[in-house]
Amino acid sequence: MGLFDKLKKTAAEKLAAAVTPAVPVRLPEARPGKRCPGGAYFEDTTGRIPLGRAEITIALERNDNFTPPRQVATVYWNGRQIGWMDGLSETPYTDVLKRHGQAFTAAAEITTETVVELADGSVHTPHIVRALVPAPDLLEAWFKASPAERASMKLDTVTAKAPLKESNQHQEALHALHRKHGEKPFPARIETAPEPSGKYKGQDSLTFTAGGQTLGRIPARYREQHQDVFDAVLAGARDCQVAIRVSGFGEDALYAVATVSA
Known part of the structure; x- marks a missing residue:
């Protein structure tokens, strides 16, 4: 193989590595979990999720609503965005997750809540997405623990x-x-x-x-x-x-x- 062919192969390998999505890391399950903010923006999608347990994907993505723009842990169901793991003021989950990967999967619980509109007194019951993951400090400890240590960790404590x-x-x-x-x-x-x-x-x-x-x-x-x-x-x-x-x-x-x- 000539030098030009080697360079082409190296460039192709680098390109493939750049465009190949990271293998998602499965996050441990814990209760009560974290209610995902921003669901009101995606009610057309969250309303389609059956009540009970669901599988979600969390990806670190650029969010231009911050000044300056930065990565935020963004929540998806079946490839459609349904919220975020953090609000605009603080990003504890994003801060933990970006130290340990780019893509994650987790269990979620879908429930409803009652909302009464002041304008006309109408009532609607939007679906609420709660990611069943540990609190940020416990999640950080889980990432740092060995497999044997993880097996004995209590992650439900709030x-x-x-x-x-x-x-x-x-x-x-x-x-x-x-x-x-x-x-x-x-x-x-x-x-x-x-x-x-x-x-x-x-x-x-x-x-x-x-x-x-x-x-x-x-x-x-x-x-x-x-x-x-x-x-x-x-x-x-x-x-x-x-x-x-x-x-x-x-x-x-x-x-x-x-x-x-x-």
Whole structure:
């Protein structure tokens, strides 16, 4: 084989390597998983996915909605995009996945939620895609573990922390508990209830109580902001730890911070 032929062969091999898609890495299954944001943009496709379990593909792709544009973990079903693994503000899954490959497959769970439109009161039930993958820190640990270590890893654990809302309505209870516990954590309970009205009517909100007193809520409108807390409750968490903190807004104002594990 002459030099020209060798160069042609080398160029062809490099081209083939460049255009050959990476073999997808199968991600481990874990609950409660991660709700994939952006589904509202792809309801025509997500609505076709049967409820229950499904198989999804995750690919690292350029997203021009960021400034500057960057790679984002993009979710597909049957070759059609149905969302992303991350929102616009933070990209923890993308940050983990790009260190370990370009294409991935995973199990997903398809459910529905009730959405009430304020404009006309109409109700629709879009399909929600939840990728059944571990939290980003656990996923990173799984990638770094040996096969033997992976076999004994617990990947379903969820721990989340969030400040409770509507604290101004519960100052008496917060002050009483602050006098008793100071800023040390103490046990509390989580109750779920559907929002009775408004844009999020029918969607679950979280109420936190201790000793029969309400400490605060996380209304349904904050679900995306505190998705990890809702995920922990979805996984079965009903007990949590709450700590009282002094607020910088208002004299002697207090608020509660909840830590939820499942």
